[in-house]
Amino acid sequence: MKKIFVLFLAVLMIVSSLAACGQSSNSTSSNTSTAGTATGAKALDGEKPELKYLGYNVSFDPNTDGMAKIYEEKTGYKVKYNVLPAENADEKLLMEVASGADYDVIQVSVSQFQTLLSQGALKPLSDLLNQHGQDVLKGVNEDSWKACSGPDGKIYGIPYKYPYPTEVTTFMVARMDLMKAAGINELPKTIDEFYNTLVTLKKFYGDKYIIFTGPFRAASEASVNWDIPQSITSAFGIYNDWMVDENGKVYYMTEHKNFSKMIEFMQKLSNEGLIDRDWAVNNTTTVNEKLSAGKAIIAASNRVGVAVTTPIMTGKDGLGLKNEDLGYIGALAGSDGTCKYMKTEAINQVTCILKSSKNAEHVIKWINIKQQNQLYLNIGVEGTHFTYDTDGSIKPINPIFAEERGNSYWYLNSTNEEEFAKQWPSRVRKSDAMWAAFDAVTNKANKETPNIFVDNTFAFMPSLENYSKYNQSLFKATSDFTLQLIGGTKKIGDLKTFQSDWTNSGGEKIRTEMQNWYNEFYGKK
Known part of the structure; x- marks a missing residue:
């Protein structure tokens, strides 16, 4: 946590100086916006600059x-x-930001x-959008814009709202061939069945x-980086880092009545x-490799993950499954x-412009x-990349759709x-x-158990001062603590100390701030 706070201070020093420079130049005249707009519009008609982009x-x-x-x-x-x-x-x-990227x-x-x-x-975008982004302004709804606005009411980011509100974004992939060989013919639906499945596999295969x-x-898209898979946290009623109880009280995941039970299960x-002895140090690549190389029977994953692992596992040069x-x-x-599984109706990514950008209008x-x-x-060209089904839905024409539009989501x-x-x-x-995978977990859940999806209470919460300042580092601290608990280097009895540190490191300030927003937004008293 200290490391991140040090970085925050470095960023603050850099951007404070940038802000001071910006204020000094703008203070000479409050009536230069019209001339600036005219000059900017004329400049856009000239040679286009090469833009420098940073993404996930x-x-x-x-x-x-x-x-x-x-x-x-x-x-162009x-x-x-x-x-x-x-x-x-x-x-x-x-x-990157602190070094003047x-x-x-x-x-x-x-x-x-x-x-x-x-x-x-960040550079405010409201005027720029009015001048050069009318289609963007019209295509995004008001709640999405509010979520990307600052306390001053100005827009500072362009939201990408996740388009499917009830997706089971993370799940587990299982080797059914190995499970059936061990006498397991059905996938588990409950946490108890899941545990029994793991025990049966361990008894049958040992350390193989x-x-x-x-x-x-x-x-x-829509995935969150949790150290305990959401397929498991769902069984304990934990679906987000911040939640609201039946009385309208905002609370943190470590305060959930089942948090200790979930940790004890892990x-x-x-x-x-x-579970993998390397759980605490695994990353996306190593998890994918262990599954696709035939070293693991069950693996946490998501849609992007199976797009990598399944072709390898079913390929002739792979496992031949x-x-x-x-x-x-x-x-x-x-x-x-x-x-409980949280709905995916939320802002997934935000595009913004640093104050140092020289090509904001472009x-x-x-x-x-x-x-x-x-x-x-x-999506592409009708007849080449896609067709329309009788119900009006779009059906891709593969393999050309995957080949020529497969990675367009990133852009x-x-x-x-x-x-x-x-x-x-x-x-x-x-x-x-x-x-x-989508059909097996998301379509199935929407048809058979639609009641599992819980509203994302804070889906369109705008930037709040303390949340912005502390939440990222607190989530990282919670993640580290969770891994220490699972690995045994921390005990569940240490939760009280962690909670005290969490409170003193900004947690209580965030809670108060979010509670006030919740009360106002939802009309609570």
Whole structure:
């Protein structure tokens, strides 16, 4: 936690000086906006600059992917794409900003956006959007804009709202061929069945395989980086870091009545050798490798994960499995029937412009052009990349859709939210592996157990001062503490001390702030 606070201070010093410079130059005249707008509009008609972009981590090179050329041809802008690392992305981002990074545009997570906003590192976008981003303004709903606005009411980020409100975004992949050989013919639906499945596999295979590997930490659409898979946390009624009880009281996950029980369950799995001994140090790549190489029977994953592992496992040069040899475990129910999974209706990524950007007007124009061509850029050409089903839904034509539009999701900054909600499901169907998992866990849950989905109370909460300042570091501290508990270097009795440190490190300030927002937004007294 100290490391992140040091980085925060470094960022604060840098952006404070930038803000001071900006204020001194603007204070000479309060009536220069009209001239500035005219000059900027004229400049946009000239030669287009090459834009420098920073986005979240992906497994492909966005500069050499075919989508880069398609976007350049359609928008007229050449872009140099950079990505954050898969691990320690928050720290890397803060270091980049503190060192005066010259990115024209960055796309970050909501928590990263709120941190940068709280440090004064971002350029306000309201005027720029009015001048050059009318399609962007019209395509995004009011709640989404509020979530990306500052305390001063100005817009500081362009939201990408997740288009599917009830997806089971993270799940577990299971080797059904190995499970059946051990006498297990059905996938577990409850936490008790899951434990019994692991015990049976351990008795049958001993140390031949890793019984259950994870966690799966991937920065992708609607996924959150939890050290205990959400398929397990669902059984204990824990579905977010911040929640609200039946009396309208805001509380943190470590204060949940079942937090200790959940930790004890994971400790039991660890002590009995039912989970990967490398759980605390695994990353997305190692989890994928252990599953696809045939070393693990069950693995935490998501849609992006199976798009990588399934083709390897079913390929001739891989494990040679059949599609039916793989099963998918969704949100598990608890011993008392509890099963809660948070809805995915929320802001997933935020595109923002650093104060140091020299091409802010061009960035907004570039994003606006992309939104004007949303269907073409993300889905393709009718008859070539997709067709329409009789019900009007979009059906991709593979393999050309996957080959030529498969990675377009990474290049998204803004969408016409209403239209994209209709277009998005076709993107899941670009991959048989992704669709198999989506159908097995998300479609199944929506048909059979739709009541498991819980509203995301804070989905459109705007940037709050203390939340932006402390929440990211507190979540990291909670993650570290959780892994220490699972690994046995900390005991559940240490929770009281952790909670005290959490309170003194900004936790109580965040709670008070969020409670006030909740009361006002939902009309509570």
